[in-house]
Amino acid sequence: MEPAIALETRGLTKRFGGLVAVDGVSFSLRSGRVNAIIGPNGAGKTTLFNLVTGELRPDDGEVLAAGVPITGLPPHRIVREGVSRTLQIKSVFGGLTVADNVRAAVMAHQGIRSAFRPAASYRAVGERVDALIDEVGLARHRDRKASALSYGDVALLELALALAAEPKLLLLDEPVCGMGPEETERAVARIRAVASKVDVVIIEHDMEVVFSLASHIVVMASGAILAEGTPDEISRDPRVQEAYLGAPEDDE
Numbered sequence: 001m002e003p004a005i006a007l008e009t010r011g012l013t014k015r016f017g018g019l020v021a022v023d024g025v026s027f028s029l030r031s032g033r034v035n036a037i038i039g040p041n042g043a044g045k046t047t048l049f050n051l052v053t054g055e056l057r058p059d060d061g062e063v064l065a066a067g068v069p070i071t072g073l074p075p076h077r078i079v080r081e082g083v084s085r086t087l088q089i090k091s092v093f094g095g096l097t098v099a100d101n102v103r104a105a106v107m108a109h110q111g112i113r114s115a116f117r118p119a120a121s122y123r124a125v126g127e128r129v130d131a132l133i134d135e136v137g138l139a140r141h142r143d144r145k146a147s148a149l150s151y152g153d154v155a156l157l158e159l160a161l162a163l164a165a166e167p168k169l170l171l172l173d174e175p176v177c178g179m180g181p182e183e184t185e186r187a188v189a190r191i192r193a194v195a196s197k198v199d200v201v202i203i204e205h206d207m208e209v210v211f212s213l214a215s216h217i218v219v220m221a222s223g224a225i226l227a228e229g230t231p232d233e234i235s236r237d238p239r240v241q242e243a244y245l246g247a248p249e250d251d252e
């Protein structure tokens with residue numbers, strides 16, 4: 001049987017004026033493993049995520065999530081198709097507690113807006129909120145305001161908010177960016193736990209994190225795929241080493 005595919009792109013292309021930020025990218029990322037997209041600054045990684053989540057429309061090409069075409073759909077429809085990403089820090093409400101932030105995300109996902117709801121639905125929301133808070137390891141901060149959390153805990157809260165949408169596929173853009181070693185270790189452990197239930201694709205510059213989480217790596221450079229393979233294959237690939245270290249400047 002063919003392995004299930006979490007995310008596939010076919011000839012995906014995005015131009016900004018004369019710049020081709022994503023240039024005919026085709027890949028097929030299998031379900032059931034953490035996939036990573038790496039590459040030097042400006043390689044087109046975040047643009048690629050924005051094309052997958054509908055924040056940007058491609059100029060050409062296709063995106064399929066779990067085999068379902070999602071190309072050009074608006075972001076809320078893509079979330080409904082089971083694709084979620086960690087949100088920007090500004091989407092966390094600093095004045096609300098951890099639990100209230102998560103509750104808002106759960107209610108938004110479930111479409112519960114009316115104040116007139118049966119008690120059972122309140123209970124179900126409350127249980128879901130607690131389960132999400134447990135899942136990301138923030139139980140002891142449940143009733144703290146988000147503005148009082150450490151940087152690493154805000155990132156975990158963002159993870160809970162993304163999981164509130166019950167995604168099949170979760171995209172994490174630099175999940176440990178700005179974290180110290182201890183926070184990084186905690187975040188990696190949580191991501192690994194989440195990845196046992198949900199397909200995860202990460203963009204990450206920290207190679208230690210990439211190598212400890214991902215079993216498949218796509219390397220992008222200048223908008224295109226430079227190499228693809230296991231961490232072992234990628235770490236040995238001279239083209240990858242050159243892309244990171246830069247070409248020698250003796251050809252002018």
Ligand SMILES: Nc1ncnc2c1ncn2[C@@H]1O[C@H](COP(=O)(O)OP(=O)(O)OP(=O)(O)O)[C@@H](O)[C@H]1O
Pocket residue numbers: 016019021039040041042043044045046047048
């Ligand atoms: N909205 C935009 N308008 C114009 N150019 C853009 C826009 N967004 C990205 N770019 C350009 O597209 C290229 C790819 O950018 P992108 O942010 O996708 O790279 P990246 O691989 O995510 O880089 P980094 O690792 O630094 O986050 C860059 O040259 C960037 O300047």
